[in-house]
Amino acid sequence: MFTIVYAALGGNPQLLLLSAICVLLILAAGWDRIHARLPNALTLPAILMALVLFPAAWWGGLLWGASYALAWWRGWGIGGGDVKLAVSLGIIAAAQGALVLPWVIAGAAVLTLIDAALQHLQLVPAAAARGRVPHGPGMVTATLMAALLCAAV
Structure with a gap:
């Protein structure tokens, strides 16, 4: 499937990686919706891909990830998978602009x-x-919606 996408996008490796991370994030959201957990096999590669795609936006992953890590540590209803997912999504959101992340x-x-x-x-x-x-699912939906809206503007 990714070979077809790669060829259709004119051999652009960045767009191929972007499509792969979108697939991973959507799978993670679906898995969490059904099983109420986020597996490392989906969250950890997403962090790496987000860093490769948007290295200058590392601070977004740090901010969202650290805030959720604190909530997890305090027992405020955030799971460990949410913390790891927040890192990759924070990077993607911050890449759209500094004001996009809080929204x-x-x-x-x-x-x-x-x-x-x-x-x-x-x-x-x-x-x-x-x-x-x-x-x-809410985290992934909000992030991908923001990325699509920012790309359209």
Whole structure:
């Protein structure tokens, strides 16, 4: 599949890597939605790819990752997978601009709250771990939406 994308994009390795990270992030969001966990096999390569694509935006991963690491350490409902996912998504969001990162973080929280409400109303199936709302889908959706909107402007 990636060979076809690579050829279709005129052999641009950066666009190939960008499409690969998008696939990884969407898989991570889906996995988190179904199983209520984010596996290292999806989160760790995403960090590496984000750093290769946007090395100057490393600070975004540090900020979002560190804030979630603190929340995880304090037991405030953030899992270890969310921390690792926040690093790659923070890099991607910061690459869109310094002011984009806080909006993406807020958007991720809002999307997760909407997901929690929909689960409570039983309008969407609950995640595998009862009583827990996966945060990965909201994080990925907010980040990719921001990246698409910034690219369109």
